[in-house]
Amino acid sequence: MVCGDLENNLDKMRLWNMEKYMRLAIEEAKKGIEEGQTPFGACIVKGGQVICCSHNTVWKDMDITAHAEINVLRKACKKLNTIDLSECEIYSTCEPCPMCFSACHWARISKIIHGARIEDAKQVGFNEIKISNELMKKLGGLKTEIIADFMREECLELFNLWSNKEDKKSY
Numbered sequence: 001m002v003c004g005d006l007e008n009n010l011d012k013m014r015l016w017n018m019e020k021y022m023r024l025a026i027e028e029a030k031k032g033i034e035e036g037q038t039p040f041g042a043c044i045v046k047g048g049q050v051i052c053c054s055h056n057t058v059w060k061d062m063d064i065t066a067h068a069e070i071n072v073l074r075k076a077c078k079k080l081n082t083i084d085l086s087e088c089e090i091y092s093t094c095e096p097c098p099m100c101f102s103a104c105h106w107a108r109i110s111k112i113i114h115g116a117r118i119e120d121a122k123q124v125g126f127n128e129i130k131i132s133n134e135l136m137k138k139l140g141g142l143k144t145e146i147i148a149d150f151m152r153e154e155c156l157e158l159f160n161l162w163s164n165k166e167d168k169k170s171y
């Protein structure tokens, strides 16, 4: 019984931490929305330590590849001075697009946790390629762990926040 309780508490703690990391990604996305960017945020964590967070900066940088995930991968590699992020996991408010999924693969990210789905982004006007991370994983024969729909409602809310802005610009 005691052992079961301990397991239970560990699970609770793990979930609590996961929510904390996703909340950081959500806060980043909100910051981005306020700054006229698109509603996407991401966070990279290594062994329970937050390495970096970022939001999408496509419009700010006039860089079509400046997705939140690409931004955090670049930051994490610089900060950790390595291109091997195999001990890292990435939290993203939306399922990484095929470009970002591929970048995660190149960085050897072991785990992807995402909130909303590519389809949701497509629905609010982004020119997404509708290939899910699960399908990319299957087609590529990859081992990346994927946790989908994590805090989905809160992540979807970011799209509402952004949609209500008059100066919003998708791509």
Ligand SMILES: [Zn+2]
Pocket (backbone or CB within 6 Å): 067, 068, 069, 096, 097, 098, 099, 100, 101
């Ligand atoms: Zn992307």
